[in-house]
Amino acid sequence: MAAHSLSTLSRAPLRRLLLPAVLAAAPPPRRLSFARPRPIGSRPPRPRPSSSPSGALLGAGGPRNRAGLGCRAMSSSTNSTVVAEKSGDAEPLPFVNDKHGGVIIEMTAPMDPQTFSASLKASLATWREQSMWLEALIMPKGIRGVWIKLPISLANLIQPAVEEGFWYHHAEETYLMLAYWLPSTTHTLPVNATHRVGVGAFVMNDKREVLAVQEKSGVLRGLGVWKFPTGVVEPGEDINIGAVREVKEETGIDAEFVEVLAFRQSHKAFFDKSDLFFVCLLRPLSFDITKQESEIEACQWMPIEEFAAQPFVQKHELVKYILEVGLAKVDKEYAGFSPIPIKSAFTDKISFFYLNRRDLDRASGSSDL
Secondary structure, three states, X not given: OHXXXXXXXXXXXXXXXXXXXXXXXXXXXXXXXXXXXXXXXXXXXXXXXXXXXXHHHHOOOOOOOOOOHHHHHHHHHHHHHXXXXXXOOOOOOOOEEOOOXXXXXXXXXXXXXXXXXXXXXXXXXXXXXXXHHHHHOOOOOOOOEEEEEEEHHHHXXXXXXXXXXXXXXXXXXXXXXXEEEOXXXXXXXXXXXXXXXXXXXXXXXXXXXXXXXEEOOXXXXXXXXXXXXXXXXXXXXXXXXXXXXXXXXXXXXXXEEEEXXXXXXXXXXXXXXXXXXXXXXXXXXXXXXXXXXXXXXXXXXXXXHHHHOOHHHHHOHHHHHHHHHHHHHHHOOOOOEEEEEXXXXXXXXXXXXXXXXXXXXHHXXXXXX
C-alpha cells in the first residue's frame, strides 16, 4: 500500500519535471500532426451527417483476437509514417470521436482511391504520434480504435483501407464498417452482433382453439404440418410489438400482447449467428382470418387437442414445451414476463424490462415498484 501511495503522489511532480525536457526535445510539429477533430454530433463538411449512434457502430463483428492482427497493424503503421512524411500535403480525413477512446471516419463523398489512401495514412500517423506523446507525458491513452464507415457507393475505397491494415467488422444493406487497432496489443474492440431475435405466438380463443399456420417455404414446406405463427423481430423493434405484427401479417388477426412465456437460445443458426426465440402469449382481438399469400399456405383456428396430436409436435420438444407453458398460463398459475417501460440514467429513450410482475408484487407486498 505504501508503494502504491508513493507512486500516486509522485505522479504529478514527475509530470512537471518531464514536461520541459520532453517539449524541448520534441521535433517541430508537421502540418498534419495535430488535426483538430470535430466534436461528436457536429455536421461534417460533406453531405449527410452520421445518423448512427456510437452504440450501433460499435455494438456489433469479427473475432476479438485475430491471428496476425497486431503484426498487420504494426507493419502498416511503419508504412503510414514513411508515406506521411513524404506527402506532407495530404489532408487527414474528417472524423468524430466515439465514447470508447476511438474515432469514426464516415465517408460520404466520392474520393479518388489514391487520395483516400494518402489521407488515411496521414490520419493514422497523426493519431499514432499523438498517442506516443501522451504516453511520454504520463497522460491518458490516446486514440486506439479507428472505424471507417463506407457506403456501398464508395466500395472502391475498400481495398486501400484493407491494404493499410483495416479488417471487416460488419456490414448492413447500405454500408460496410471496417476497423483498425492502433496499439501493438491485442485489440479489445467489441465483436459484431451475435444474435438474431425471433418470436413465436401462442394465441388461443374462447373455444380453446389455437391460431395455426402452414408455411409456403422453409423446412416444413409441403409437409402439411401446422405450427404457431413465428417471425423475426425487425431492427429497432420491441419483442412485444414484433409478436403482434407477425400475427397480423401472417393471419390478419388483431391481437394484444400479454406476456413472454419463455425463451430459447440456440447457436450456429442463421449465417452461423446465435438465435434467441421468445414465446409470446397474445390475446386475440379479432377472429376472421386473412392469410398472407406470399408466405402462408393455410391458416386456421385449430382445436388444441388436434394440434397437439400431430406427429411433428410429438417429436419436436420445443413445440411441446410451447404448448405446455401456454396451457399452464391459460389454465393454471403459470406467470410469464410482462414488459415494464423504463428510462435509463444515460438517455431519455424508453426501453422495456420484462419481469414476473405477479410474483414481484407478492414478494414486495405492493402493486407498485
